[in-house]
Amino acid sequence: MKEDFLHYLWKFKKFEVLNLKTFNGEEITIINVGEYLELAGPDFFNAQITIGNQKWAGNVEIHLKSSDWYVHHHERDEAYENVILHVVWEHDAEIFRKNNTEIPVLELKKYVDAVTISNYQSLISPKSWIFCEKQIQEIDEFVFKNWQERLFFERLERKSKPIFDLLEQTNHDWEAVLFCLLAKNFGLNTNGEIFLKIAQNIPFFVLRKESFEVENLEALIFGTAGLLDSEKEDNYFKDLKFRYFYLLHKHQLEKNCIEPVQFFKHRPDNFPTIRLSQLANLYHTQQNLFSKINTLNSLNSTYDLFQVSTSEYWLNHYQFDKESPKKKKSLSKSFVDLILINTIIPLQFAFAKSQGKELSEDLIRLLNEVSPEKNAIIDKFHSFGIVSKSAFDSQSLLQLKNEYCNKSKCLECSVGIELLKKQLVV
Structure with missing residues (x-):
């Protein structure tokens, strides 16, 4: 009891x-x-x-x-x-x-x-992966769908908290907040926090001023990441390093030490050099990115906005001084899906909340266009008959598992409450 x-x-x-x-x-x-x-x-x-x-x-x-x-x-x-x-x-x-x-x-x-x-x-009792795994698929569809909506918005509320924290840190500059969120997203799980620190160490007004030359953006970002600290023979490396120290002097910036980015266990296309170059090129090709992202209302328009690749140097490199076969390294649709899930929709939600506006239906509709995430949690729910048809489904299931099942909050969960209303055979 x-x-x-x-x-x-x-x-x-x-x-x-x-x-x-x-x-x-x-x-x-x-x-x-x-x-x-x-x-x-x-x-x-x-x-x-x-x-x-x-x-x-x-x-x-x-x-x-x-x-x-x-x-x-x-x-x-x-x-x-x-x-x-x-x-x-x-x-x-x-x-x-x-x-x-x-x-x-x-x-x-x-x-x-x-x-x-x-x-x-x-x-x-007994508990295996979740308490109700043998009963969950018997829950009324209407009840479960309503619960999914609540779970989805609970997850957005949780994701909006660090956004409002960043807003305070950036003097309420939504463009700067977006840059930080995108940087974290581009870093994925391994480099996400490091990329976030890189973004936080580059004043956004400097990034905005230098955005017309992609080499300057790469110099700022790579230099802040510590990727220009060594000595190399590569001419592009030398040019970026020269630009970086010139920009530090020009904008009177201090060089801060940041934890080294991680290459280990990454596929080459996810190397931090590639992701940081893509991020620099995004800000080189797109001005006023926040206003564009805040009005995105379809998956295709999102794909169009994020049609971005690396700088030319990285077409035949993954690291400095190491040439590789030439290959265009554009953002994949699956990567843009992650940006939409983890950056765009939470940002739209937070901005609407700050303006006292309601976007619930629009956000659900947009996320229903996105393919569901693929991970062990979603696969496990699938084995119990709970199938994710879209990212809306998978996001709500992640919230369910992490915030309710893992914390044994069955009696605060609509599934648990429904099961208590009837006598089911386990």
Whole structure:
């Protein structure tokens, strides 16, 4: 038995609400269970309850045992002085307020039927990859689709937090925020945080001024990444290095030490040299990129905007001083899909939120055009009959697994709540 199960029982009144009595025998009538805020303090706020002949308005605290009140030191916390009812599974200790009045107790186990308890135990045990893996495909499609929408926007809310942090750091320059987000995206998992630091160390007004010469952009980006720190015979390397130190002097910039970029375990097309050159060329060919990205509303227009390759030097190089067979290295559609998922849509969502606008339907429609991500989590859901047809599906499933299944929040999940409503065979 877990406390979140008791929260579920109280929130949805999943117990016999007639003939309720406190442990001391006073009749209880629930007018309003209160608001479940999941914040510090009592579990349910502003409840309305009649105990005996007295109507009370206040808070409700829930524990497995009454004595947990003292285990959690609520007797020292002023926030719990307004608790009007202590709901517990088992009453094992009397609880008193600071004025020495006893807090009424409802012992819930007397009023919950065996089927509800059995369903709960079936849901949480045994666990393999997720608790409900043998039952999840039986959930009503309408319920599951609505839950997917909520999961998707929860994920966007989470992704928008670092965007607003960057906005504060860049003096509310959305173009600078976009550059940082794109840089992180271009770095993928291995170099993402390093690329982000590179972007944060280049003032965006400098990038904007130098964007008309791609060599200057590459010099700034490669130099900040530490890729120009050594000595090489390559003429292009020497030219970039000269430009970099000239630009440092011109714009009075300081050279900061950043963690070295990683080449190890990357396919050559994902080498940091290639990705950084593509990023430089994107900002060379596209001016006012934020305004263009913020109005993207189709997958094809996104592909058109990101038709970008490397500089000419990198057509036959992956690293300085090492020539390779000539090959054009453009951004693939699958890579642009990742940009759309991880940068464009979160940025559009954050900007709309900052403007008090609503883009929900547009964002869902756009993400439904994108192919689903391919990873172990999505594959595992597929094996349970939950198939991702688009990136909207895969993004919502990632949120479900990471924020609910992994944290055992079955009773805050629509799937878990639906399964508790019926007796299913595991």
